[in-house]
Amino acid sequence: MTTRILCISGPNLQLLGTREPEVYGRETLADVHARLEKRARALGVTVEARQSNHEGALVDWIGGAREGGFAGLLVNPGAYTHTSIAILDALRAVALPCVEVHLSNPDGREPFRRRSYVARACIGRVAGFGADSYELALDGLVRSLARPRSHA
Ligand code: CA2
DSSP: OOOOEEEEOOOTTTGGTTTTTHHSSOOHHHHHHHHHHHHHHHHHHHHEEEOOOOOHHHHHHHTTTTTOOSEEEEEEEEEGGGTTTHHHHHHHHHOOOOOOOOOOOOGGGGGGOOOGGGGOOOSEEESSSSSSSHHHHHHHHHHHHHSSSSSS
């Protein structure tokens, strides 16, 4: 059976490619998802990519990932990275391997972006490589899933 990965992007990421290109690049979220799907095919996995501006929707998608048949998660929670204990709790509860993804490098920006709540429930983080961050995170997640006994 094919390994299925769920990729979740949070608030305002639907604006990608339309504003602040100096921070977030010129590619749209649809471009990012298309690239991710291409990379997934090359890796022999499938990716389902979703975006929502609503914290509860992100929590619901994370919470349903195990019964939805997903083996792991890529999550860019947007600004909720820095505020959401609800998303942290959902990631902990679902207990699937998760990689935190960011287009920009939050550590190099305003001090309030240095705190990530979700990091505590993630196996790793890829940040600062624009749209490439998503592909690099997928590579890391798939490698991690292939390692025996790497996850409980
Ligand atoms: O770098 C990232 O991926 C972020 O998760 C993006 C969030 C930000 O709050 C995080 O600190 C880092 C913001 C997403 C807003 O996306 C936009 C895209 C284009 C234009 C305006 C906003």
